[in-house]
Amino acid sequence: MEKPALPRFPSDFVWGVSTASYQIEGAVKEDGRGPSSWDAFVAEPGRVLGGDTGDVACDHYHRYPEDIRLMAELGVDAYRFSFSWSRIQPGGTGPVNPAGLGFYDKLVDGLLDAGIAPSPTLFHWDTPLELEQAGGWLNRDTAERFGEYAQIVGEHFADRIPRWITVNEPVVLTMLGYGAGIHAPGLELGFGALPAAHHLLLAHGLGVQALRAAGASNIGIANNHAVTWSASTSEEDVQAAGLYDNIANWIFADPILTGAYPQELASLLPEVPEADMVVISTPIDWYGINSYNPMLVGAPTVGEAALMDGHELDASLPFSLRELQGYPRTDFDWPVVPAAFTELLVGFKERYGKKLPPLYITENGAAINTGVDVDGRVPDQRRIDFMDAHLHALRVAMDAGVDVRGYFYWSLMDNFEWAAGFSQRFGLVHVDYETQKRTPKDSYYWYQDLIRHTQP
Template identity: 50%
Template sequence: MVAMPRLPDFAWGVATSAFQIEGATAADGRGPSVWDTYTGTPGKIRDGHTAETACDHYRRYPEDIALMRDLGIDVYRFSIAWPRVRPDGTGPVNPAGLDFYERLVDALLEAGIAPMATLYHWDLPQPLEDAGGWLDRDTAHRFAEYAAICAERLGDRVRHWITLNEPFEHMALGYALGQHAPGHTLLLDALPAAHHQLLGHGLATSALRAAGAPFVMLTNSYTPAVPATGNEDDLAAAATYDLLHRRLFTDPVLLGRYPDLSPFGLDTLPFLKDGDLEAIAQPLDGLGVNYYNPTRLAAAPPGSPLPFDIVEFDNVKTTDFDWPVIPSGLTQTLMDLTEDYGPDLPPLWVTENGCSYAVPPAADGSIPDQDRIDYLAAHVKALDAAIAQGADVRGYLVWTLLDNFEWAEGFHQRFGLVHVDPATQDRTPKASFAWYREHLASRRP
């Protein structure tokens, strides 16, 4: 067995997720996920795209690892597909699925790249969704069992584990607004999905610790809540949004308590059971920060079901996803966490940061994605500013290595450092790939 590489004091890398790149959705005994069901529903995915092949990473992972080695990264954050490991979410384990991740991890170690495994990046086994999904607390216990299975097989080679990816987005887009799988439109009645994800995180953390995992982290998305104006109603709207997006998913984990949710009309949380908060607030070795942009908030218009309204920034450049490009928001995010949680905050990792720009190959075959280079350079500078101001940040991972299946947008949004032709699966490193490689070389001691 190849020895696990030691990470430097500050690690650089890239991040991906299983459903977005693996493909092979019916291979090796993998079961269906909520995203297979959602993408198979007419009208849900732009232009009817599916992830059946995605980037064919399941078969082409050696080629992708060669790209990573050329890039010079320290760590690769990937996710494990729960339906590939335990197709029904419970019951028998699928050995062939675990074999794939074992091959992937071994190849990473052979290339001198540390694997960082995310256990859940939104691809819930469909049979668990049929039984209630994250609205049912039993899913949290099934998640802990799955975590133990993965750690038992891979824990001698994977040191760095992430339990959940972006539980806010999964609750909001998947359970409250219906824009992602599983497609529920429950609005605030989706809050049990928040709690049960956090409970699953806590139970999985305990399972990973029991298996000897030396490093466990949760990854949240963070966005500074910026009031549209200085008036009292807009200030209150921003504070309320911050309560829902940031504090709901951070206070229980770091402080062992939920914030006051009375702005949402909630004086009690009926889904909260004795012992849940103790289970959720397990000590962590890091907190993952996914940052893309701030969010501007105004008071809700009359009749709105939510106590805030998301509005656009004025005169700000945007990505192809219409997300505002505001690098200082990364500095603010890291400093807000540092100042608000103080000694309760573990070291921070920027586990995702990137942008969508579709740049076709030029006549000479090159892909001059200067906008992405400018975005990444500015955000690395913002990261450095936060560290200079006292934020304890241990790593930065670009989203993402490959142009991939971007959820409801299909293949239309292009986040990759490497261009992938969906028709041929040909990989072409972009100018941003070369920029990142040169940047990493310049940052080596």
């Protein structure tokens, strides 16, 4: 049976790719960059698979012209990267590092010269270490410092950057960084991590206000979302799945889009000043969704630890994450369920109605760890199948009335995959970490062809 033809998208639909500073830049001690929470985390034995670090990563700091050429040949409209806060403000506050701004000047200007819209994220988890050591995102002051940082970057780049993202995936930093200890800063606070969620959302609101004051426009956020399915119809499983859904999804979307936290979480959250909610719900121009796979959740089970990205979670949590069976899986062992992508997007439209601004898919992708073959090719057909199926699922959601304006594949190139080190490859471009040689994969050429031929 032949696969259906590629779906058609509007002529102004934005095609892009995404990366993040600590995952690709390297040069962690060059040109005045200050240390970040991730520099400290990777130095702790046992934190990252294989002892890998982002010290060199993809050496994008030195090889960015080659990477811009790869994007230009790919034909993308936009590139989502992230600024390293500690490269611009080494301590997270105080003086600006001119060399740090200078690097991003060269990157932004190079992208514009290539006809690619720079679409930066202000913060993608790499907190300046001085701020982390002062309490990090458990400390309200970090949100205030973020607002100042956003003002600096906005004033410098507002005339050249047509699309902005404040914060990437506060849910992951909250749950894995402060709640479960899997990511930097490595704390295991359980529900005690929820103040970090509030401060990250406050930082987002302050960032939107600071960017606008600096003359920037077209501002959004990149939030991670996944459909939550109950492991059964039992009352215990349904309640556990509902709690997880609120903690993983709606605690991060509702405040931005409705100005209030989910009522179901009132007992878990400290008293929040009303003025904070006004800041957090500062109107945005669009809402970014990062999504990879659905989650199957049930009540805690005796003798079975909940796992996330291969790590055990606190057994005392009132829910457990179950293995979703019966679907293909990526090499990161994530289930591939395109229909859940449609369900998620349609669910956003149903939940928020007219309060929902236009959407961008700011991340979607698959870890497929195929290497370079004897002919110099990277035949990653499973990644092509993933992208094809998810773009069809996206089109179904759009046909159901969901206003999606663009799609950014994660990631442009293989990179440092956080606690998994270099073991997982999400890129359209293969990176040999010994030589830094870039090799476009079959999926790169498939995406190139899609961009050229799917628009009317």
